[in-house]
Amino acid sequence: MSGHEPRRADGEPPNDPHGAGSGQGRSVPARILRSLLHAFGDPRVDVVLWNGERILSPDKTPVATLRIADSRTLLRLCTDPDIQFGEAYSDGRIQVDGDFEQMLEEFYRGADASGSVAMARRVVHRLHRKRANTLQGSRANIHHHYDIGNEFYSLWLGSTMAYTCAYYPTPQASLDEAQLAKMDHVCRKLRLQPGQHVVEAGCGWGALALHMAQHYGVRVTAFNISREQIAYARRRAQAAGIGDRVRYVEEDYRNIEGSYDAFVSVGMLEHVGIENYPALGELINRCLKPDGLGLIHSIGRNRWKPMNRWIDRRIFPGANPPSLKQMMDLFEGCRFSVLDVENLRLHYACTLRHWHALYEQSKDRVAQMFDERFVRMWRLYLLGSIAAFTTGEMQLFQVVFSPGRNNQIPWTRDDLYQPRSSAVPVVETREER
Template identity: 60%
Template structure:
């Protein structure tokens, strides 16, 4: 069942869409996301028997390695969730980060956790739409936000990345996707993710082609997302009574159906998970190989 008219993703509508999903309450998400950094995006299972916490930390490390971060660099993040990637980058790579988000609930958590970890001097969380990003940075990163941008806004996003990225800067976009263009399931669009649109890889590439970016790396983590969702489903099932007490039985059934359906979608290949790394077309300071991504385990201290 496909929805012929997905919700718009303009400035005002985007805030309403995000509020619908991400401002349900931090206590709800704490029940079933990882305990390490509250990641609500695909984890990276370097080994099949990794825990959810290990795999989410590995995902953060994998992203940092792809961005080739070094101490003193500046990073801008479009859509920061509960701030876990920003904290990981600051804590482990010595970079300074500006993170944009329009979810008040998420930002309240992110700021409190950043203070607790003593990272206030390295991270600035900004309650604003990604379209209002200002400044030039060594890295541009967005994990799990492109699904909410809307393909009509891809040229504007491309322009934003172009002006935000220093001449030798690297960008990484991490997004749910499709093997071919297809609208979001109407039930998911209405009940769970209003305004969402997972792009095909060809649609994804429009962002790069619009400003002559060079694509450096494309990775598909589809099966990693199926395993992530399975872990979320296990956690959610253990806390169903609590969820029902917080909301109601209808809400619990809807979210159980959403998680189970998503597992099936990634296992059958109707959904993909793309990580795309790119840079300015004339940047010659780009990595020549991917070898450095795999020299050591992504989370040796947690394996």
Template identity: 40%
Template sequence: MWRSAFDHFLKGLMTRDRLIVRFADGSTAHYGPDTGQTATLHIKDDAILRGLCLNPVLALGEGYMDERIGFPDLGLLDTLKLLQGNRSTTGFPAWLRALNLARYHMRRFIQRNRPDRARANVAHHYDISDAFYALFLDADMQYSCAYFPDPDMTLEAAQDAKKAHIIRKLCLRPGDHVLDIGCGWGGMALTLARDHGVRVTGITLSENQLQTARTRAAQAGLSDKISFRLEDYRKTSGSFDRIVSIGMLEHVGVPNYGTYFQRISDLLAPDGVALIHSIGRSAPPARHDPFLNKYIFPGGYVPSLSELAGAMEYAGLWQTDIEIWRLHYAKTVRHWLERFNAARDQIRAMHDDRFIRMFEFYFTICLIAFEDRMQGVYQFQLAKNRSSVPLTRDYLYPNSHPQGPSFSGA
């Protein structure tokens, strides 16, 4: 039954390139025209055919992790890119479209992410170990999209450029109190306090990141300027001149967007500025990614702009600037994957091969999402007062406009 369904699936999918499937019994089948590229998919266990028909991305990932699926010709990345290229030219079979629609409507149940669940979700990924993440991240441990105004920049330089670009958007003033929601290992907070004369409160749900961030602040002599807390954004109180949140909105979940942006509004001073940096879809809303949700980021979801706009509007926040980064995250992930592959022997001393293949598949599908699908990064600059930021974007590019920012004319 499932082999017949799989055969039907691939006949509809492969319209541009050619896929050769080698089955566990030694037989082969060919799909697609004799044009374009050719790739081979080796299915070593026919039991996985059911999953490939009902939840293909998850089944491909699990099959690769368990070595029940191989990509002998082009390798993992190029084979998945070939499949993605054909997917964009045709639709899935009716049964899979129906299942995906059901999964789409289940988002509001899967992504409720109440405080206890949110903390467990964060621990699942971010509390692995600093030593592991240090093998592929930059020296400042920035685990979000870097910014490449020069495509030949190193990862370290591009992450510094990301922080600098965000900080310009915050329009800081000496003595400002900044809230960093989802502060990670503390890199942005340290940069803000050390280089810009502000106080920072950083909140996270990761105990591992919290301890590292506190240690880094102490070692830098900045403990009097930075406070790190294990705290859910829904529990934070006070008033802050500036709010920054980098790579955290992806963990909030569809049911909580209204709460998230209302908390931004409640915590922001009347003349305050917030900068929210998040992966986003330049396409209609979709279901959550089944592989990432199960193995990497439980409760996570990449929002479409249409899902966020209403929440920002109802929170009474001016959208003073919205910027969309295309391909910057693809370059970032390529750097991470290159470093990850170079460090395989060190990683193997920490984790088994199944874990390594899991992370490799994670990086691969993320890379394809940013290079071949409608996925990028949004930066939302928000304010209660339209006059809290300059009236033009010239201040974001100081090298082009040496006269500096102007706050007049508000």
């Protein structure tokens, strides 16, 4: 089918789109493509088909040109665009020239405004079975994403290896500065005091736990079910000489025991599953002291919708960012008091742009480690995520809470925005930044 000849019903040359009849190809594939683009709100992209036929952006200021390699790819896009765009781009059956990030924004904005795309997604979502976030399912889901190799992530996450939204004091801050500022922001929101004991659920490569112990003088017990991450985190704590102050536990958060002054979880809730929020709330209620504070940092939504299915299939199985309303299921059951919510959506776009820039610098190494398909897959994921945060498709919520009876809560938020009284690290360590 790739040699398909476009129809020329009106005799105009298909490759001269600025001719008569709004200058767009009139072939069957061209018409199919136009109706597909229309369902996505007529994004400002030009499309070039396998036969050279061009379908131009309606407003003549395209942000990118999309090249489709064959008719089969087009047909697949029609049946299931969410999955098939990602698959075709990964395979190289779709090429993108121009501003890929902005093109994805156009598609997000358009799909968001389009009733037909939303309805199709709802139907498909019901047909689609996910691996549940049971103890076993979570382990498989997390292994899929986080255990593909510490070296891979170290190529583009910056020196902190923090794989969550950073906090940019200004949009000009560097990635590492912003990750450190995020850790400080979290520690300050928790009003950590030397000697306290913190429990962390989902600790990634261990950067936050390390930072808390080093700079706030607390003990940390940090949980994670990713074996590779835990091994990396332990080595890092040993190297920093604070192995005795930070304990990394390879266990599911559901097995947390003990009594703590603070509970923190940065970037885990997205993987917990909304149906498990009441149980997570009860767990926190058991392990947080009556005068303790908690902080949950999670990707979220303004209104819930299912996760993009290609991301779910290829990148993040089982992820499900909640709306704030859904997140409240975690707090209301045990009558936690929500003290502070901050939305850092645009900081995540900024973080992802830094990750993407580093990723592109390392793409040859990534290709060696995996293959070209993998390189393209992760590029689409990073750029698509930027677009999701820029368009408001996704949010980033930091929520501070406490047991409902705690009257030792912060009086105002003034203290978060004053210079720290001590610039000296609370614990001297051997680690360099």
